[in-house]
Amino acid sequence: MRRFAFAALCLSALAVSTSAFAADYPARPVQVIVPYNAGGGTDLAARVLAQSLEKYLGGTVIVRNQPGGGGSIGTSATLHAKPDGYTIGTGSQGPLVMLPNYGGIDYGIQDVDFLALMGRNLMVIAANKDAPYNNAKEFLAYAKAHPGEVTVGNSGAGGANHVATEGLAMEANVKLKPMPFGGSAAAVTAALGGHIQSVIAHPPELINHVKAGNLKPIMVLEEKRIADFPDTMTAKEAGTDFTWAAWKGIVAPKGLPADVRAKLVDALDKTFHDADFLKKMKDMGEDIDYRKSDGYKALAMKDAATAEKVTRAIGLYGMNAKK
Amino acid sequence: MDATSYILHVLQPEILAVIAMGTLGGIIIGALPGLTATMGVALLIPMTFGMDPVEGLSMLIGIYVGGIYGGCISSILIKTPGTPASAATVLDGYPMAQKGEAGKALGMATIASAAGGLFSALVLATLAPQLANIALRFGPAEYFALALFGLTIIASLSGDLLKGAIAGMLGVLVSCVGADPISGASRYTFGFTGFAAGFAFTPALIGLFAVSEVFVQLEHIFDDRVKTMKVSGVWPTLADLRESTGALVRGSLIGTIIGIVPGVGSGTASWISYNETRRASKTPEKFGTGYAPGIAATESANNAVCGGALVPLLALGLPGDVVTAVLMGGLMIQGLAPGPLLFQDHPEVVVGLFTSNFIANIFMFVFGMAGIAYFSKILLVPKKILTIAIALFCFIGSYAINLNVVDLYTMLGFGVVGYVMQKFNFSQAALCIALILGPMAESNLRLGLLNVDNDVIKFCSGPITLTFLLLTPLSLAWPIWQQRRAKQKAARAAASGGASS
Numbered sequence: 001m002r003r004f005a006f007a008a009l010c011l012s013a014l015a016v017s018t019s020a021f022a023a024d025y026p027a028r029p030v031q032v033i034v035p036y037n038a039g040g041g042t043d044l045a046a047r048v049l050a051q052s053l054e055k056y057l058g059g060t061v062i063v064r065n066q067p068g069g070g071g072s073i074g075t076s077a078t079l080h081a082k083p084d085g086y087t088i089g090t091g092s093q094g095p096l097v098m099l100p101n102y103g104g105i106d107y108g109i110q111d112v113d114f115l116a117l118m119g120r121n122l123m124v125i126a127a128n129k130d131a132p133y134n135n136a137k138e139f140l141a142y143a144k145a146h147p148g149e150v151t152v153g154n155s156g157a158g159g160a161n162h163v164a165t166e167g168l169a170m171e172a173n174v175k176l177k178p179m180p181f182g183g184s185a186a187a188v189t190a191a192l193g194g195h196i197q198s199v200i201a202h203p204p205e206l207i208n209h210v211k212a213g214n215l216k217p218i219m220v221l222e223e224k225r226i227a228d229f230p231d232t233m234t235a236k237e238a239g240t241d242f243t244w245a246a247w248k249g250i251v252a253p254k255g256l257p258a259d260v261r262a263k264l265v266d267a268l269d270k271t272f273h274d275a276d277f278l279k280k281m282k283d284m285g286e287d288i289d290y291r292k293s294d295g296y297k298a299l300a301m302k303d304a305a306t307a308e309k310v311t312r313a314i315g316l317y318g319m320n321a322k323k
Numbered sequence: 324m325d326a327t328s329y330i331l332h333v334l335q336p337e338i339l340a341v342i343a344m345g346t347l348g349g350i351i352i353g354a355l356p357g358l359t360a361t362m363g364v365a366l367l368i369p370m371t372f373g374m375d376p377v378e379g380l381s382m383l384i385g386i387y388v389g390g391i392y393g394g395c396i397s398s399i400l401i402k403t404p405g406t407p408a409s410a411a412t413v414l415d416g417y418p419m420a421q422k423g424e425a426g427k428a429l430g431m432a433t434i435a436s437a438a439g440g441l442f443s444a445l446v447l448a449t450l451a452p453q454l455a456n457i458a459l460r461f462g463p464a465e466y467f468a469l470a471l472f473g474l475t476i477i478a479s480l481s482g483d484l485l486k487g488a489i490a491g492m493l494g495v496l497v498s499c500v501g502a503d504p505i506s507g508a509s510r511y512t513f514g515f516t517g518f519a520a521g522f523a524f525t526p527a528l529i530g531l532f533a534v535s536e537v538f539v540q541l542e543h544i545f546d547d548r549v550k551t552m553k554v555s556g557v558w559p560t561l562a563d564l565r566e567s568t569g570a571l572v573r574g575s576l577i578g579t580i581i582g583i584v585p586g587v588g589s590g591t592a593s594w595i596s597y598n599e600t601r602r603a604s605k606t607p608e609k610f611g612t613g614y615a616p617g618i619a620a621t622e623s624a625n626n627a628v629c630g631g632a633l634v635p636l637l638a639l640g641l642p643g644d645v646v647t648a649v650l651m652g653g654l655m656i657q658g659l660a661p662g663p664l665l666f667q668d669h670p671e672v673v674v675g676l677f678t679s680n681f682i683a684n685i686f687m688f689v690f691g692m693a694g695i696a697y698f699s700k701i702l703l704v705p706k707k708i709l710t711i712a713i714a715l716f717c718f719i720g721s722y723a724i725n726l727n728v729v730d731l732y733t734m735l736g737f738g739v740v741g742y743v744m745q746k747f748n749f750s751q752a753a754l755c756i757a758l759i760l761g762p763m764a765e766s767n768l769r770l771g772l773l774n775v776d777n778d779v780i781k782f783c784s785g786p787i788t789l790t791f792l793l794l795t796p797l798s799l800a801w802p803i804w805q806q807r808r809a810k811q812k813a814a815r816a817a818a819s820g821g822a823s824s
Contacts, residue, residue, distance in 0.1 A: 037361075037365070037645070038361075038362055038365035038366055038649075039361065039364065039365030039368065039645065039648065039649035039652060040648075040649075040652075041652070043365065044368065044652050044656070047368075047369050048369075048372075051369070064726065065725070065726070066725060066726050066727065067725050068517070068519070068520050068523070068725055068727055068729075069516055069517070069519035069520050070502070070519065070520065072516060072519065073516065073517065073519075073725075073727060076516070102507065102508075104509060104512075104514065104516060104519070105516065106516065151774060156507070157502065157503070157504065157505055157506055157507030158502075158506075158507030159507075162507075177773070179770060179773065179774065180504065180505055180507070180770070181770070182504070182586070182766065185585070185641060185642050185648060186585070186586055188641070189458065189459070189585055189641050190462055190463070192459055192639070192641070193458075193459035193460060193461070193462055194459075195462025195463065195774070196462075196774060204655065207660070208640045208660045208661070208662040208664065209640065209662070211662075211664060212662055212663045212664060280372070280656070283655070283656055283657070283658045284652070284655055284656050285655055316506070316507065316508075319506070319507075319508045319509075320508060320509045320519075
C-alpha cells in the first residue's frame with residue numbers, strides 16, 4: 001500500500017510538473033538538431049527556419065549541428081531526446097528512410113513524430129553536352145542498347161540519389177552504372193569534365209551549368225514537368241513510371257505532451273505561411289512544399305517502402321546489420 | 324560603371340571595416356584548435372543575409388583568409404595545428420619556437436601567408452576564366468595519380484625509410500575505417516555507429532600532434548625547474564628571407580594550382596609544397612629542425628589555396644572545398660549564381676570579390692605582424708599551466724566540431740598512438756599525410772576503375788594521370804639516392820680526412 005501511495009505521489013508530481021511545463025512552453029531555448037555540417041543546404045534552411053520560428057513560438061530557437069554517419073548520428077540524437085519539445089530536429093529522407101534499411105542504426109521510422117514537411121528536393125538527370133542522347137527517351141533507349149555502360153554520378157553510396165538511379169533502372173528494366181562521388185558537387189564536376197556521361201542531382205545544382213550550355217537536362221523524376229526545366233521530359237512521359245525526390249522536414253521524438261505539440265505545429269504552420277521566410281528559401285533555391293504532419297508521414301512511409309524494395313533488389317539491405 | 328568604380332565601392336569605410344572584422348575574427352577562429360575557417364564562415368552566413376552582397380561576401384572571404392592563416396599561430400607556439408591546413412607548419416615552426424625564435428617563426432609565417440595569398444589573389448583577378456578549366460581536367464584517375472604522388476612525400480619526410488613506410492601504411496589502414504566509398508557498407512567499425520563515417524579528421528590531428536605532446540610534457544611536469552621561453556623580435560633577417568624566396572615562389576604556385584583543382588585542399592597543398600621545397604633545397608637536412616624556408620613553403624601554399632579555390636567557384640560555379648561550398652550558399656542566398664554568367668551579369672560582384680580578397684590578405688598581414696608580440700606571450704605561461712590548458716583546449720576543440728563524444732575517443736586514441744610514435748621515432752607527419760591522401764587515393768582508384776570497366780591501360784592513359792604516375796617512382800627514388808650520395812660524401816670526407824692526418 002505504501003508503495004502504491006509513493007507511486008501515486010510520484011505520478012501526480014510528474015503530472016503537475018509536465019502541465020506547468022507545457023503552459024509556459026517554451027521557457028528555455030528550443031534546439032533544432034541538424035544532422036549535417038554547418039553551412040550545408042539543410043543547415044542553411046534550418047537556420048532561416050529558426051529565425052522565423054522564433055517569432056511564432058515566442059522563444060529562442062537555436063540550431064545545433066551534429067553531423068556524422070550520413071546523418072544518422074544527429075537524427076538518432078533527435079529521436080532519443082527527451083520528448084519535451086525542447087529538442088526537435090530536421091528529418092531528412094536519407095537518415096529516416098534509407099539508412100535503417102542498411103542496418104546498424106539505433107532507430108526506425110516508427111520512432112518518428114513527423115511535425116511538418118519543409119520541402120522536397122527534386123531529382124533531375126543531366127548529361128554532359130557531348131553525351132550520345134538528348135532526352136529521356138533517347139537516354140533509356142541508349143541504356144537498353146548498352147547495358148551497364150551509362151555512367152550516372154551521384155552524391156554518395158546508398159544515398160537518395162544513388163537509390164533513385166537504381167530504382168529508375170529497375171522500373172525501366174535497364175542496367176545503369178551508378179558512380180558514387182563524395183558529394184553532389186564532385187559528381188556534377190565530373191560530368192562537366194566529361195569523366196562520366198551523366199549525373200543525378202537537384203535543380204539548383206544543375207541549372208547554371210545547363211544555362212551555360214555545358215550540361216543538358218535529360219529527365220525529371222516528378223509526376224509533372226518542373227518550372228526550372230520546362231522542356232525536359234518526366235520519366236513517366238518516357239514510359240517509365242518512376243518518381244523520386246529527396247525531402248526534409250521537422251521531426252520530434254514520439255511522446256510530446258499534446259499541448260506542446262499543438263503549439264509547435266501551429267508555430268511551424270505560421271512560419272510556412274510567412275512571406276519573408278518563403279522569399280528567403282526561394283532565393284536559396286529551396287523548393288518549399290509544406291505539408292502537415294499527416295501528409296509528411298504518408299510521404300515518408302511511401303518512400304520507405306520503395307527504398308526497401310530497391311535496396312533489397314540491389315543487395316544493400318541489411319549490409320551493416322550486426323550479425 | 325567600370326572596374327574602377329567597382330573597386331572603389333569596396334574601398335568604402337563600412338566595407339573595409341567589415342573585411343577587417345572578418346579577417347580578425349578568422350585569425351582568432353583559426354588559431355583556436357578545433358574551430359576552423361569552415362565553421363567560422365558557416366556560422367556567420369546568417370549575419371550576411373541583410374547585407375549588401377559584396378559587403379556580406381567580403382566578410383566571409385576575410386574569415387576564410389584569416390582562418391587559414393590563424394592556424395599557423397597555434398602550430399608554431401603549441402604544436403597544435405589550429406586548422407588542418409597548418410599541420411605541416413608544425414614541422415619547422417614548433418622547433419623554431421622552442422629555440423626561442425617564436426617571433427621570427429610567426430613573422431616568417433605571416434609574410435609567407437601574405438605572399439601566397441596576394442599571389443593567388445592576383446591570379447584570381449587576372450586569369451580566373453582561363454585557369455578554371457584545369458578544374459574540369461581532373462577526373463577519378465587524375466585524382467588517384469595526384470594522391471599517389473602525394474603519398475611519396477612520406478618517403479622523403481621520414482628520416483628512416485622503413486619506419487616512415489610503416490607509419491604511412493598505418494595511416495592508410497586507419498583511414499579504411501568507416502563507410503566503404505563505393506558500396507557504402509561500414510568497414511572496421513565493430514558495430515559502433517559513431518565510427519560509421521570513419522575517424523573525424525580534425526580530432527585525429529589534434530590527438531596526433533597536440534595530445535601526444537601533452538603526454539610528453541606530462542613526463543616532466545613535476546620537474547620543478549621553471550623554464551621561461553625567450554621570445555625574439557618579429558622580423559626574419561634578410562638572410563632568412565633570401566633563403567626563403569624560392570620556398571615562397573614554389574609555395575605560392577603549388578598552392579594556387581592545387582587550390583584550383585576542386586576537393587584537394589590546403590592541407591595537401593602545404594605538404595606537397597614543403598616536400599618540393601625540401602627537395603629543391605641545397606640543405607635538405609635543415610628541414611624539420613626549425614628552418615625558416617620550411618615555414619615559408621607551407622604557409623605560402625595554404626594561403627594561396629584560398630585564391631585558387633575561388634577560381635572554379637566564381638568562374639564555373641564549382642565549389643572545391645567545404646569553405647567555398649559554404650560561400651556558394653552565401654552567394655545563392657543573395658540570388659547570385661556563381662558561374663560564367665556571373666561575370667556577364669554581375670561584374671560589380673566579381674570585381675568586388677577580387678578586390679576584397681586582396682584587401683583581406685593585406686589586413687591579415689597587418690593584424691598578423693601587429694599581433695605576434697601578443698600571441699607569443701603564450702610561451703611565457705609556465706609550462707605546467709600551459710600543458711594543462713592545451714589539454715583542455717584539445718578536449719573542447721575536438722568536441723566542438725561535431726558535438727560528438729566519439730570524437731574525444733578518436734582524439735585520445737590518436738594521442739596515444741602519436742606518443743608511442745614519438746617515443747620510437749616514427750614520423751607523425753607520415754601518418755597525417757596518409758590520413759589525408761589515403762581515402763582520396765582509394766575512392767578515386769575504385770571509382771576510376773569502375774568507370775573504365777577495370778581496364779588499367781585506359782585508366783592510366785590520360786596525360787595528367789600519366790605524368791603523375793611517372794613522377795611517383797622518381798619521387799620515391801629521390802630520397803634514397805640522396806641518402807646514398809650523402810653517405811658516400813661522408814665516407815669520402817672521412818677517407819680524405821684520414822689520409823691527410
